[in-house]
Amino acid sequence: MITIGILGGGQLGRMTALAAANLGYKTHIYCPEQDCPASHVSSDFTSAAYTDTAALDAFARSVDVITFEFENIPHTSLEQLQAIKPVYPQPTILQKTQDRLIEKNFVQSCDIGTASYQVVDSLDDLKTAVAAIGVPCILKTRTLGYDGKGQYKIADNAPATRTAAWEAMHGQPAILEGFVAFSCEISVVAARTQQGEIALYAATENSHKNHVLDESLVPARISDAVRVKAEAIAGTLAEALNLVGVLAIEMFVTESGDVLVNELAPRPHNSGHWTIDGAMTSQFEQLVRCVVGLPLGATTLRAPQIRMKNLLGEEALDVAAYLQNPAAKLHLYGKKEAKAGRKMGHVTILS
Ligand SMILES: Nc1ncnc2c1ncn2[C@@H]1O[C@H](COP(=O)(O)OP(=O)(O)O)[C@@H](O)[C@H]1O
Numbered sequence: 001m002i003t004i005g006i007l008g009g010g011q012l013g014r015m016t017a018l019a020a021a022n023l024g025y026k027t028h029i030y031c032p033e034q035d036c037p038a039s040h041v042s043s044d045f046t047s048a049a050y051t052d053t054a055a056l057d058a059f060a061r062s063v064d065v066i067t068f069e070f071e072n073i074p075h076t077s078l079e080q081l082q083a084i085k086p087v088y089p090q091p092t093i094l095q096k097t098q099d100r101l102i103e104k105n106f107v108q109s110c111d112i113g114t115a116s117y118q119v120v121d122s123l124d125d126l127k128t129a130v131a132a133i134g135v136p137c138i139l140k141t142r143t144l145g146y147d148g149k150g151q152y153k154i155a156d157n158a159p160a161t162r163t164a165a166w167e168a169m170h171g172q173p174a175i176l177e178g179f180v181a182f183s184c185e186i187s188v189v190a191a192r193t194q195q196g197e198i199a200l201y202a203a204t205e206n207s208h209k210n211h212v213l214d215e216s217l218v219p220a221r222i223s224d225a226v227r228v229k230a231e232a233i234a235g236t237l238a239e240a241l242n243l244v245g246v247l248a249i250e251m252f253v254t255e256s257g258d259v260l261v262n263e264l265a266p267r268p269h270n271s272g273h274w275t276i277d278g279a280m281t282s283q284f285e286q287l288v289r290c291v292v293g294l295p296l297g298a299t300t301l302r303a304p305q306i307r308m309k310n311l312l313g314e315e316a317l318d319v320a321a322y323l324q325n326p327a328a329k330l331h332l333y334g335k336k337e338a339k340a341g342r343k344m345g346h347v348t349i350l351s
């Protein structure tokens with residue numbers, strides 16, 4: 001029997017493990033935290049640091065193929081694993097998407113637009129970059145940011161604003177991005193097999209609250225021309241990365257119909273959770289198929305319109321209405337404490 005190793009034990013790992021189980025595979029979760037959501041639904045679990053070389057070695061030897069649901073795995077650890085078992089998506093892909101500067105340089109090298117950007121390694125650099133890019137703009141740490149963490153919006157030219165922004169980076173290398181006055185945010189999830197077969201999911205329209213995804217709507221309310229551009233971008237990037245696995249592409253759509261890439265995630269994505277109930281094959285099953293070498297499944301919609309709502313913090317305590325709605329499918333991740341802002345679950349409503 002095939003065992004899939006998954007680095008990271010959060011809800012993405014949990015839903016990947018459930019999809020793997022549906023196809024008859026075992027999973028082995030590797031995660032520093034004990035009692036993590038994915039550990040509840042997998043046959044094997046290792047709790048160790050991502051830098052624990054002995055634990056990584058034993059993990060790799062216990063599985064047939066390795067994937068990840070967490071992006072901040074040190075590259076040296078992935079290289080160690082890859083020397084023992086295949087890792088998909090390939091570590092070189094994660095290396096490109098872990099750093100916002102490398103990621104944007106790569107996207108632009110594919111002739112795909114992004115926000116304007118400039119590297120910032122000091123307060124002096126920031127002054128030059130703000131002068132070049134103009135306000136409003138956003139200073140972001142190059143690595144380790146998620147859900148809006150490690151970001152500072154600069155709305156004016158006051159020196160005090162730049163100082164506060166630079167201090168918010170805590171000395172980490174940063175990138176300054178021009179603020180995109182987008183008309184909407186969309187994402188496309190792409191899957192690509194070892195043979196180069198590609199499948200795209202319908203573009204999803206995303207709305208955020210406090211920098212965290214709140215709702216996703218499918219199909220996105222965009223013109224055909226924008227949809228075609230977004231799909232072309234997704235296909236180009238999956239090819240250019242030689243992707244094996246799943247890649248989410250977050251994009252801004254401007255008033256004039258331009259599509260700019262915001263960021264890439266070479267893993268299942270929160271904006272693709274609707275695919276569990278709303279598509280013939282979920283993004284998680286698609287990942288499993290890619291890593292074990294099965295052909296892709298259909299990405300066809302199961303309903304004309306699908307809405308996914310994240311349940312953050314205490315929103316997850318109030319699920320009675322969703323349980324009663326025959327068009328709603330509730331997913332809870334088995335997290336103990338409903339801390340403010342924590343992703344506790346999601347609900348998908350088909351109509
Ligand atoms: N350059 C930008 N212009 C306009 N809005 C932005 C820009 N960068 C980020 N945002 C807003 O902040 C959100 C989070 O930023 P993102 O770069 O995706 O970081 P994270 O890794 O936290 O998801 C985006 O989804 C978007 O709403």
Ligand SMILES: [Mg+2]
Pocket residue numbers: 147250263
């Ligand atoms: Mg993002």
